[in-house]
Amino acid sequence: MLPTIAQALAAVRFDAVDVRVLLRHACGVDDAYLIAHADDKLSAEHSAAFAALVARRAAGEPVAYIVGTREFFSLEFKVTPAVLIPRPETELLVEFALESIDVERACSVLDLGTGSGCIAISIAKNCPGAKVVAIEQSAAALAIARENAALHATVNLELIASDWYSALGGRRFDVIVANPPYVAAGDPHLSEGDLPAEPVAALVAGDDGLDCIRAIVQAAPRYLNPDGWLAIEHGYDQAERCRELLRAAGFHEVFSREDLAGIERISGGQWRAS
Ligand SMILES: C[S@@+](CC[C@H](N)C(=O)[O-])C[C@H]1O[C@@H](n2cnc3c(N)ncnc32)[C@H](O)[C@@H]1O
Known part of the structure; x- marks a missing residue:
C-alpha cells in the first residue's frame, strides 16, 4: 500500500531535515506542499523515486550531492562531488x-x-x-x-x-x-x-x-x-x-x-x- 506524505516522512530514520529534502526532490514540490498535503497518498512513481533517494543516502551519499543543490546565505547553489x-x-x-x-x-x-x-x-x-x-x-x-x-x-x-x-x-x-x-x-x-x-x-x-x-x-x-x-x-x-x-x-x-x-x-x- 502506498504511504501518505506524513507516513513516508516518519518511516525514514535519518535526520528529519534530510528526509524532507529528499521527499521534496522526489516529488518535485516545496516544503509548503509537504505540509499542506501531509495526508495525501504518494503516487507509485514518487514513492519509488523517494525510496531510490533514501537508498543512496543510506549508502553514504550526501543529501546535497543527491539533490544537486545546497542553500547558503539564502541563495541556492549547485553542488557536485567536485566541490x-x-x-x-x-x-x-x-x-x-x-x-x-x-x-x-x-x-x-x-x-x-x-x-x-x-x-x-x-x-x-x-x-x-x-x-x-x-x-x-x-x-x-x-x-x-x-x-x-x-x-x-x-x-x-x-x-x-x-x-x-x-x-x-x-x-x-x-x-x-x-x-x-x-x-x-x-x-x-x-x-x-x-x-x-x-x-x-x-x-x-x-x-x-x-x-x-x-x-x-x-x-x-x-x-x-x-x-x-x-x-x-x-x-x-x-x-x-x-x-x-x-x-x-x-x-x-x-x-x-x-x-x-x-x-x-x-x-x-x-x-x-x-
Ligand atoms: C574548504 S573548500 C572551500 C570551498 C568554498 N569556498 C566553501 O566555503 O564552501 C577549499 C577550496 O580550496 C581549493 N584549494 C585547495 N588548494 C588550493 C590552492 N592551492 N589554490 C587554490 N585553491 C585551492 C579547493 O579545491 C577547495 O575548493
Missing part, C-alpha cells in the same frame, strides 16, 4: 566581509579557494558596489563556480584559475576571505559524516591541517591594500594557532569569531602599511 558542500558556519566569513566593505567607495574583495563560489557570490550579490575576485585551483570546481555565478547573474565577480595568489600579479584587495582546506591528514573526522564523499583537495592541508592557512596568511600582506582585512575559516581547535600566525605575519587587530555553536570558527586581522 565542498557549503556549510552554515562559513556564512560568518560573508558576514565579516559585508561588515568590512566600505560601501562609500568601490571596494575590492578576494575569495581564495572558492569551490562552489558560495562565499564570493553571496558577497557580490549582497554588495553590488564591490568588485569581487574568486580564485580556485580545481578546474572542475571552478566550472561549478562559473555555473553558480551565471545562475545568480553575478556581474561584479571575476573567477580565476589560480594556485592561491599565483595568478593575481600585483593586484591588491581591501578584504581577503578564505575557507581553505584545514583538516590534518589522518584526522579521524575524515571518515565521518559527508567528508568521505567530498574532494580531499578541499579538506586536507598537511600533517597539522595548517599548511594552506600558513601559506595564505604569510603571503596576504602582498595582496592587501593598507588597512585591508584578512579573515580565514579554520578548524574548531585552530583559532589560537591562527591568531599566532596572523600576529607573526604583522597583522593588527587580530580577532577570532565564534559560530552559532560557540566555537571559534574564523580568525583574521588588519594589514597596516607602516
